[in-house]
Amino acid sequence: MLELRNLSFSVNEGNSSKEILNNINLKIDDKKFIVITGPNGGGKSTLAKIIMGIEKPTSGQIIFNGEDITDWDITKRANAGISFAFQQPVRFKGIGVKDLLSIAAGEKLTTSGACTYLSEVGLCAADYVRRDVDTSLSGGEIKRIEIATILARKQTKLAVFDEPEAGIDLWSFQKLISVFEKMHQEQRSIMIISHQERILNIADEIVLIANGSIQQIGTKEEIMPQLMEVAGVCDFYKK
Numbered sequence: 001m002l003e004l005r006n007l008s009f010s011v012n013e014g015n016s017s018k019e020i021l022n023n024i025n026l027k028i029d030d031k032k033f034i035v036i037t038g039p040n041g042g043g044k045s046t047l048a049k050i051i052m053g054i055e056k057p058t059s060g061q062i063i064f065n066g067e068d069i070t071d072w073d074i075t076k077r078a079n080a081g082i083s084f085a086f087q088q089p090v091r092f093k094g095i096g097v098k099d100l101l102s103i104a105a106g107e108k109l110t111t112s113g114a115c116t117y118l119s120e121v122g123l124c125a126a127d128y129v130r131r132d133v134d135t136s137l138s139g140g141e142i143k144r145i146e147i148a149t150i151l152a153r154k155q156t157k158l159a160v161f162d163e164p165e166a167g168i169d170l171w172s173f174q175k176l177i178s179v180f181e182k183m184h185q186e187q188r189s190i191m192i193i194s195h196q197e198r199i200l201n202i203a204d205e206i207v208l209i210a211n212g213s214i215q216q217i218g219t220k221e222e223i224m225p226q227l228m229e230v231a232g233v234c235d236f237y238k239k
């Protein structure tokens with residue numbers, strides 16, 4: 001499904017270059033659920049942005065379903081079936097929640113159709129379906145609405161979520177776990193960037209990224225000891 005080959009990413013800082021990702025090699029097979037984890041600033045979000053086409057790698061290749069998509073723009077990648085939920089979702093003044101879900105679905109949704117997706121992410125649909133996707137929504141609300149847009153995108157083959165748990169209350173978090181499990185059962189590939197042990201628990205495979213490099217790939221049992229060794233990360237893994 002997705003293969004990252006020798007992927008590196010650097011940015012210019014004054015007269016020098018700062019390396020953010022260094023020689024990342026990773027395969028995400030069809031229908032796999034992988035979690036990317038690791039300490040703050042390790043390069044996880046940058047990797048997700050490179051997969052979606054928001055950032056361009058300095059070197060390396062991205063192969064999706066056998067095609068080299070390294071030079072494809074965001075729209076082409078989205079049309080090919082890659083969906084992305086931002087760590088901090090974008091807000092749109094003047095666009096309603098129902099409109100946004102319709103854009104994601106690629107068809108004009110009925111109110112009840114839009115409500116189905118909102119209910120799946122634990123929102124009382126009637127309260128939100130007529131709201132705008134603007135700054136009046138709380139952080140947890142906009143996060144869940146964005147996750148609902150990914151559910152509405154039926155052509156999604158690979159869904160990438162950047163810290164979906166951020167700002168989500170405990171009850172809704174349990175709902176989200178069910179959403180990810182359902183997506184997995186629907187045979188979509190899922191990549192979630194997360195610090196949450198309950199998300200690590202349901203992954204097929206966990207990738208530990210620190211200092212811009214993949215440190216280890218394995219099951220939760222294999223990864224946990226190394227995870228705890230990576231300086232300063234222990235506090236982030238809350239049960």
Ligand SMILES: Nc1ncnc2c1ncn2[C@@H]1O[C@H](COP(=O)(O)OP(=O)(O)OP(=O)(O)O)[C@@H](O)[C@H]1O
Binds near residue numbers: 018040
């Ligand atoms: N455009 C940029 N210019 C300069 N530095 C950048 C740029 N983009 C990312 N970085 C730096 O690269 C590092 C990796 O950032 P990234 O957001 O990918 O980390 P992360 O692993 O997702 O962290 P977190 O867990 O805190 O979300 C950070 O030190 C960040 O400040």
